[in-house]
Amino acid sequence: xxxxxxxxxxxxxxxxxxxxxxxxxxxxxxxxxxxxxxxxxxxxxxxxxxxxxxxxxxxxxxxxxxxxxxxxxxxxxxxxxxxxxxxxxxxxxxxxxxxxxxxxxxxxxxxxxxxxxxxxxxxxxxxxxxxxxxxxxxxxxxxxxxxxxxxxxxxxxxxxxxxxxxxxxxxxxxxxxxxxxxxxxxxxxxxxxxxxxxxxxxxxxxxxxxxxxxxxxxxxxxxxxxxxxxxxxxxxxxxxxxxxxxxxxxxxxxxxxxxxxxxxxxxxxxxxxxxxxxxxxxxxxxxxxxxxxxxxxxxxxxxxxxxxxxxxxxxxxxxxxxxxxxxxxxxxxxxxxxxxxxxxxxxxxxxxxxxxxxxxxxxxxxxxxxxxxxxxxxxxxxxxxxxxxxxxxxxxxxxxxxxxxxxxxxxxxxxxxxxxxxxxxxxxxxxxxxxxxxxxxxxxxxxxxxxxxxxxxxxxxxxxxxxxxxxxxxxxxxxxxxxxxxxxxxxxxxxxxxxxxxxxxx
Numbered sequence: 022x023x024x025x026x027x028x029x030x031x032x033x034x035x036x037x038x039x040x041x042x043x044x045x046x047x048x049x050x051x052x053x054x055x056x057x058x059x060x061x062x063x064x065x066x067x068x069x070x071x072x073x074x075x076x077x078x079x080x081x082x083x084x085x086x087x088x089x090x091x092x093x094x095x096x097x098x099x100x101x102x103x104x105x106x107x108x109x110x111x112x113x114x115x116x117x118x119x120x121x122x123x124x125x126x127x128x129x130x131x132x133x134x135x136x137x138x139x140x141x142x143x144x145x146x147x148x149x150x151x152x153x154x155x156x157x158x159x160x161x162x163x164x165x166x167x168x169x170x171x172x173x174x175x176x177x178x179x180x181x182x183x184x185x186x187x188x189x190x191x192x193x194x195x196x197x198x199x200x201x202x203x204x205x206x207x208x209x210x211x212x213x214x215x216x217x218x219x220x221x222x223x224x225x226x227x228x229x230x231x232x233x234x235x236x237x238x239x240x241x242x243x244x245x246x247x248x249x250x251x252x253x254x255x256x257x258x259x260x261x262x263x264x265x266x267x268x269x270x271x272x273x274x275x276x277x278x279x280x281x282x283x284x285x286x287x288x289x290x291x292x293x294x295x296x297x298x299x300x301x302x303x304x305x306x307x308x309x310x311x312x313x314x315x316x317x318x319x320x321x322x323x324x325x326x327x328x329x330x331x332x333x334x335x336x337x338x339x340x341x342x343x344x345x346x347x348x349x350x351x352x353x354x355x356x357x358x359x360x361x362x363x364x365x366x367x368x369x370x371x372x373x374x375x376x377x378x379x380x381x382x383x384x385x386x387x388x389x390x391x392x393x394x395x396x397x398x399x400x401x402x403x404x405x406x407x408x409x410x411x412x413x414x415x416x417x418x419x420x421x422x423x424x425x426x427x428x429x430x431x432x433x434x435x436x437x438x439x440x441x442x443x444x445x446x447x448x449x450x451x452x453x454x455x456x457x458x459x460x461x462x463x464x465x466x467x468x469x470x471x472x473x474x475x476x477x478x479x480x481x482x483x484x485x486x487x488x489x490x491x492x493x494x495x496x497x498x499x500x501x502x503x504x505x506x507x508x509x510x511x512x513x514x515x516x517x518x519x520x521x522x523x524x525x526x527x
Contacts, residue, residue, distance in 0.1 A: 030054035030431075031141055031150035033127055033367070036065015038156030038404035038420050040108060041086060044115045045424040049431055055150075056117065057143055059126030063112050066160045067104045072184040072203060074210030075101035078231075078313045082251060083258040083415040089114065090251050092244035098233040098313075131372040132399060137442045137510050139400070151442075152434070154427060155371070156404040159362040159484070166198075166358055170336035177353040181207060182360070188353060192216045196341045196349060198333050199357035200226055202312055207357060208326075209316035217325050219349040221341070223332040224471065225299065227283045227306040231313040259490070262414040266489045269307050269412055273465035280306045290318035299330040308469025310412060362484060363387060363477035373398035374444070387483040388454040390504060391497050393423055394445035399508055400434075402427055408457050409493070410475070410484045412466065418490040426497040433500050440510035449504035460487040 029051060032042045035058040043056050062068055077084050081094035084104070089111050095103060112118060125145040130153060133140055138149045163180040165171075171178065179185040181203040195215045197204055200222040212218055244251040268275045283306060291297050300321070302309075321328055331345040341349050363386075371379035374397045382397055387407035389395045394402060404427075409419050434441050461467050461482050466475050475484040486493055 026148040028055050028150050030152045032056045032154045034156040035063040040111050041420050041424050042154045043117045049428050056121050057125045058123050061123045064105045064108050069182050072181045072207050074206035079415045080258050082255045129370050137440050152400045154402050157367045160360045162361040162366050164359050164361050165356050174336050181357045190215050193352040196351040196354045204357035205312050205314045205317040209320035212320040219327045221329050221333050225302045226312045228312045230286050231315045263489050265413050270464045270487050276306050291322050299328050304471035305469035307465040308471035309473045359474050362474050386477050386481045390445040390450045390453050396445045396447040396450045399442035399444040407483050422494040422497045429500045442508040443505040
């Protein structure tokens with residue numbers, strides 16, 4: 022292998038997961054690491070998603086790191102610009118800037134079985150690393166459906182995560198394709214200025230009121246002066262959501278009352294019975310992510326908005342055609358059609374033991390030991406990996422649990438000493454995932470009667486964690502070496518890495 026710059030750890034991505042990993046590494050005394058970012062600034066999905074109305078649907082004081090509290094959140098549910106600014110401050114406050122490598126998209130990561138290192142080829146050059154922390158996130162690569170005729174559409178086309186800020190929507194005829202978490206924020210934000218808005222809805226979402234408000238100066242000063250009040254607030258927000266988990270994971274029938282509240286939310290704004298019928302889901306609430314908005318339904322009831330209860334099947338010139346035959350002539354098409362979650366493109370670029378790509382290893386469905394380690398990919402850890410998503414709480418809680426696991430992983434490597442790698446045993450990965458999938462069977466995500474982005478092409482839920490955040494934190498508290506094969510750099514005169522029995526240190 023040609024000589025390249027070498028680092029102890031390479032972190033991929035600079036969103037919450039990547040920056041959190043960087044902070045944790047520094048706290049563990051590890052400074053020999055880089056954060057590889059394909060864009061020109063930090064922020065991840067909160068940098069990429071800058072569409073009108075973009076905001077978080079998790080309360081601000083819970084959607085932030087426990088080790089980096091922010092007493093100055095301006096709203097209970099903060100907007101994209103505030104979350105992105107928060108991440109910039111985290112990079113500054115924790116001294117992460119020297120570790121950041123911008124415009125360094127990872128093209129290929131290849132495991133060197135002889136040297137027990139990863140060779141990483143990026144847009145800015147190549148390097149090697151003992152450990153890779155993949156924090157690219159599931160909401161990073163937009164998905165645009167392959168619609169016949171789209172290539173010949175004469176107007177503007179863009180995804181919600183790649184908003185075209187140079188295009189003036191005022192007075193234009195706009196098609197909004199999709200009715201997910203992004204769309205319900207975009208629709209009320211652009212409805213007052215567009216000439217006509219046609220919303221193409223394959224499946225209606227359940228929408229609850231968004232209890233958002235400004236956080237006053239006095240309230241913020243209280244959190245600044247008495248930090249325990251902010252911790253208490255965070256704890257209450259967390260506790261309420263922990264109590265809700267049982268309904269999602271064990272007793273979906275208990276969600277009927279929540280459905281009635283959602284229907285009342287709709288009825289208050291939508292008086293037209295025909296429109297209400299279009300907007301009423303036929304599946305159990307929670308099967309798809311419950312969306313929060315107090316402005317979505319009022320916007321749909323406006324005279325310049327049409328709701329087409331069918332997906333887009335074809336584009337003919339400037340006309341969008343739906344599955345039910347409805348046609349709409351438009352000047353722009355906005356896709357709010359989600360991301361490559363269960364088929365992440367990064368998996369094609371990770372080449373493990375025996376030249377097998379992560380995409381090949383996951384062709385039957387994503388799976389990783391404790392959400393982080395994939396068999397055949399030594400010293401490769403994923404943040405927000407398979408079955409670590411949440412349906413009702415803050416992903417930051419799951420990220421911090423995985424950072425605990427990363428910290429202990431690095432300690433174990435130090436204890437083992439020398440050029441060492443840990444490769445998750447297939448039996449351990451299988452055992453973990455069989456337990457996860459068994460628990461998944463009775464959850465609302467699997468029994469609620471919907472098709473969601475939580476499910477992969479085979480209908481398997483490889484996305485959501487079927488338990489509480491407390492359970493996951495306990496499960497990732499420490500690394501169990503019996504779940505790994507310990508690899509060592511071969512001794513002189515040998516050709517393959519030595520394998521150390523489970524639990525051994527030499």
